[in-house]
Amino acid sequence: MSDLDRLRRLAGAAALVGYGETPYSRSAPGTVEDTYVRVSLDAIADAGLTPRDIDGLLMPSYTALPPGVLEDFLDITPAYTGLVNVGGASSASLVMTAALMVASGVATNVLCVTARHDNSRSGRGGLALKNADERIATGYEALTEPYGWGSLTPPALYAMMARRYIERYGTLTSDHLAEVAITTRAHAALNEHAQMRTPITRAEYDSSRLIAEPFRLLDCCVITDGGAAVIVTTSERARDLRRTPVAIAGFAQGRPSRPGDLTNRLVIDEIGLERAAPVAYAMADMTPDGLDFAEIYDCFTYVVIKQLEILGFCEPGEGGDYVMSGGLRLDGRLPTNTHGGLLSQGHMSGMNHIVEAVRQLRGDAGRAQVADAHAGVVTGFGDLGDAAMLVLTS
């Protein structure tokens, strides 16, 4: 149970003061090590710092590069180094952890960094393994993978959630899903770092191949080479740095019940955001009406609709109608995934959502800039429903 009184005292105590981001692509130059270093240096320079100023390092647990190796490359010796293990919720969770680190005095300038060369590593996203029968599984995997379903088939996991959502609310049509895909792509078309910038039509959505019903190819995020990093420091120190700071007003992490087993979770489409959102809103003293934009983790179109409901932008079961009213668009009720999201900008584990929120709040979001953007929400969504949420303000 969160201690809201104590949390509220930390609202705005930490700030995002720098970011680094590569273009997102199917094939990045160099190695993933190069990308880790590049975005780290860029974020540090953007903040007006040098690598020696970094005394905290946070990376997601699935990092291709152990933190010690990055420390060796940069020749830094952080007072605290940590890995966060909540899948796609890790990026927002890194920022939350960094805010706690600087607020407590454990560290002063924390580098949060992620990079992945998933296309280059696996060859067009396909797994390199040729013969499934050569894999021997134990535990959970031994009970799921023999049936052709499990950690190797992410769209099929989320399809199970979507099916329960459809069963409960009697809605979630291809119109709803297509609107998320098309609008997100339209935003990516405005973003110079985006992997997919060609607008898509409804006919193209409808003719994209089925992956795991109800999802088509264009309901699924891209697989990406690239990297992104941010720097978190105290708000006092942030005032002396070169960039306009972005305040971390609220944060929370949340897990669904039975986070490791989707099949026997009482409510299969339960997500951790149901626990995280009330805490992050309360900490930041924020309501949905106070937000100017949202960067919502979008590994699949459906999870955007689900999270919009949990975030309070519409009632449960009404997310489809909400997006059909143009709610996600730059001129809509709440511009959402203004960079093109995981669906079209790139799958940088949601660190790209945090970078975009910083850009919006600095007024640097280019053609996707939301006028008078002073408050935004970022979500992360990992594995089978893990969540992290940030409320950011300028």
Place this chain on the structure above:
Amino acid sequence: MSDSVERADVREKLGPRFAKPDPGDPVTAPHYEALREHRILIQKCADCGLKRWLPTPVCRRCWSMNSLWTEISRDGVVHSWTRIHQAFWPATRDEVPYQVAIVEMLEGVRLLGTIPMSFRDQLETGLEVRAQFLDMTDGLTLLYFTPSTDTERLALREKKD
């Protein structure tokens, strides 16, 4: 039965296998050994009696670490499902599409299994199904589900009453 005929039968019922269970895994071996005898075993708390699946080292109700294996029925209802068209591994290209369902069994636990494509038009949430056993050539038996027959449904209603 020739090998090729059997392979086709496997694909039609079960789709691809991404991995084989380790026969030496104490967590899953009792379940797979029972499947080979065409029985379904799940875990049960030895202290409070709560039936549970997937297997865990501890009861979520009383936190007892003592557990037993107990046989359950073959009857259930489709709780959620998807039809998979993507060959997530290149080696499974010839095995798509296939259908996977999460089936809520009479006893309350949910099992994963495939639904043969021949029942494509019947597959929906709430469909009453019955577990079937497919013996693979390599000594492994897997579950698949088929829509319950009228006779099976009637027998089940009588049992429930």
